[in-house]
Amino acid sequence: MPRSLTTDDFIPVDLAQAKLGQLLFYDRILSGNQNIACSTCHHPDLGTADGLSLGIGEGGVGLGPERTPGTGDDRIRKRIPRNAPGLWNLGARDLSVMFHDGRLMAQDTYENGFNSPAQEWLPDGLDNLLAAQAIFPLVAQFEMAGNPRENEVAGAVHNRIDYAWPILTDRVRHIPAYAKMFAQTFPHIQSAFDITIADIANSLSAFMIHEWTSFDSPFDAYLAGDTRALTSQQQDGMALFYGKADCASCHSGPLLSDHGFHAIGLPPFGPGRTRPFDPMVRDVGRMGKSDRLEDAYAFRTPMLRNVALTAPYGHNGAYPTLEGIVRHHLNPRSSFDAWTPKMAALVSVPWLEQADFMVRRDAREITRQRAAITLDPTPLQDTEVTAIVDFLAALTGETAMEGKLGIPANVPSGLPMDARPKR
Template sequence: MTRFFHIIALCLGLPAAAADLPRPLEDSDFIAFDPDKARIGQLLFYDKILSGNRNISCGTCHHHDFGGSDGLSLGIGEGGEGLGPKRITEGPDDRIRKRIPRNASALWNLGARDIRVLFHDGRLETSDLYGNGFNSPAEEWLPEGLETILAAQAVFPLTARFEMAGDPEENEVTGAVNDRIDKGWPILAKRVRIIPEYGEMFVSAFDHIERSDQVTIVEIANALAAFIGTEWRNHDSPFDRYLEGQSDALSPEALAGMELFYGNANCASCHSGPLLSDQKFHALALPAFGPGKTRRFDPQPRDVGRMGESDRLEDAYRFRTPMLRNVELTAPYGHNGAYPTLEGIVRHHLNPLGELDAWTTDNARLPKATWLAQTDFIVRADVRESERHRRALDIVPVSLSDGEIGEIVAFLKSLTGVSALTRPMGRPERVPSGLPVD
């Protein structure tokens, strides 16, 4: 889903004091997912049967080897081949039509009970607007019975043409989605439930499922959510131990960085609370590139962020504040992966317009696609768009020394969990469909 982008938001507000340190995360902060459902979700997460052309899985772009992400600025979805930074844009039988417009969001701690908004632009929110529990791109066509917002987000990459669905002329799933978004999900659900191993597992794990032919996209999504919420739950970092009262858990450098983060650098005005995110939207003037998350009437590649969902001008170029645990593992950073290092994204927040002007295209991790090269950075030549982008800025510049920047980076690295690289379930060796596992 998403990956959620990683930034160190130095937003407007007064510096925080040490008393503003968040409380430690506890077991009760997380949804208790059923382990049998999570086991089904683990297999489905890596099973390419959920893609239109049976050639890409959720795990392709949210892989264990890359901390639940893919190591690219903009992902390579349908039509690509390979994994992570080595994923190529053209194979012997196909090639990508478009880069994924945004960075693949990381999955850490998305099973927290307080999560209420997902995707970089917040286009999925908990809401009673449509009577199904969520305000989403599917509106009233999102099925009822999705138990969590994490389950709701799981169904959307499956219907996205350039992510997992493919072109309408290539398979029956995308053809159905072209008619209406909810018409592709039953096709995918049938693919899954007619595999005996999956059918038996659903009957065993879900109390209301007595026969495999009762399995729908709802059960599939709930299983995926159980896996994601279980697998990427992690809060055993040095910082977490410090919050629990272990005063020597942080190195002197990381401790100094924490004091800056919650003090003069003002990072915590946005990265606040136990999840290190206010779940709000902020404009950061990150360098623009790629195809953009365009709307039907956009005349050129661009990404207006939250405004694309809200249609409110004041939301232009604002993106959701990400959570930061294990941020060290999920480079590159920003909603479009503009910065390959933590130092780079920190420096951008300290001096956004200066770093925007100094940014060069070699910072972008974009696998070569010669047929897309002319448009990869074309938005940067649009003078009016660039000026609008620069004016929408929620960051007050902060002057810090190189040493202080290093201390903030050290603190961010202290957010890496001791067990982050040892996940409870991991990547399966095989999946019931028999398709290859990335």
């Protein structure tokens, strides 16, 4: 059993920075075409994710499962290759790796404190790992930047990644309300021209940490000594999780993750996050960052608090329910073979549908992915699976859906905000 989490396990936050970050998080000003915000794919009403297996990024319209892929020249050209993860507890001090494939790490590889896709071009002044993570979706073509020749941000990215961040920063500088708030919040900022992308990123990080640090679940109460916090079935599920089912071999420690990478054989579909030299549509996971064959098809172990709020599950959202992903872990090869495309939560995109499941027609690639699975079968009764699922539901924070700062009524840019998803 892990120890209890406390506030000391998380990076402290300046409330003024968090309030500034709240506005930026919901403001479309940080996207190339000014038509998508961070909140579009990480909305609190959708568990800080988007409710889709693979999201609809720049060019789409709407929110969550009701989001559409756009029309005409503005329509999307590609689905987001991987599932939008929840944002819970990303300010944990022990967290040293981000993204499904770990391509961002707290590591001084480039003498700037991080090993990231920006390498030595990562901006200076980033406070923490989450701040570094926050600036990458802004310059990702299909997430927030847009396509080449559509806007100056997308054009700059295709020249060199760090050329785009000053353009976004300049947009923020020229909004008087933001300029005033930055000057009031950061001691080193005397005028609008002192604002940098690092200041924007640090504000976004402060907001996400403040808003979505969560360890007030029934499970946390149980760890703190309240033995009545879990039902008898949830306690049975917890015993299986830490015992017979061996879930805790990977979902270990106070954050319920070993922060490692494992090939568990989630059924492939979608465009994948292909490398430039890949001869086919596929997603090799951690190997795409490490270039080590032993990392093929391995993905990061997710943290589990509030997991019941963040369906669908897996690095590509292959399973719509907690029971489905639990059963996959218990018999990954059988589940890999039995999975069907109808289980994927995908927005209809007629011009992409032929490519959505292209990888599944590549028999050799499917054989490679199946052979890479490292989990052995763990036979359980249906009642035991139900108990584990009930235990996972007990990881939901009592105040998780309430938020702290919430959603602002409007944002300083004056741009429209995402409408709340339909209930």
